[in-house]
Amino acid sequence: MDLSKARWRKSTRSGASGGNCVEVASNLPGVVAVRDSKRVAGPALAFTPAAWAAFLSQVVDRP
Numbered sequence: 001m002d003l004s005k006a007r008w009r010k011s012t013r014s015g016a017s018g019g020n021c022v023e024v025a026s027n028l029p030g031v032v033a034v035r036d037s038k039r040v041a042g043p044a045l046a047f048t049p050a051a052w053a054a055f056l057s058q059v060v061d062r063p
Contacts, residue, residue, distance in 0.1 A: 003033055003044055006025035008037075011024070
């Protein structure tokens, strides 16, 4: 999968120290990519937008 045009954004839950961070690219058609910000040249996981939305619905903060 070609992720060269991915626009990565860091999780809003990531600290300023650059520790355990996740980056997400959702600008590509039909795919949401996720990677470890410490290993930008390393592997990335790819999800369909529906699968990513299902995942997020289970991990978001709940009141």
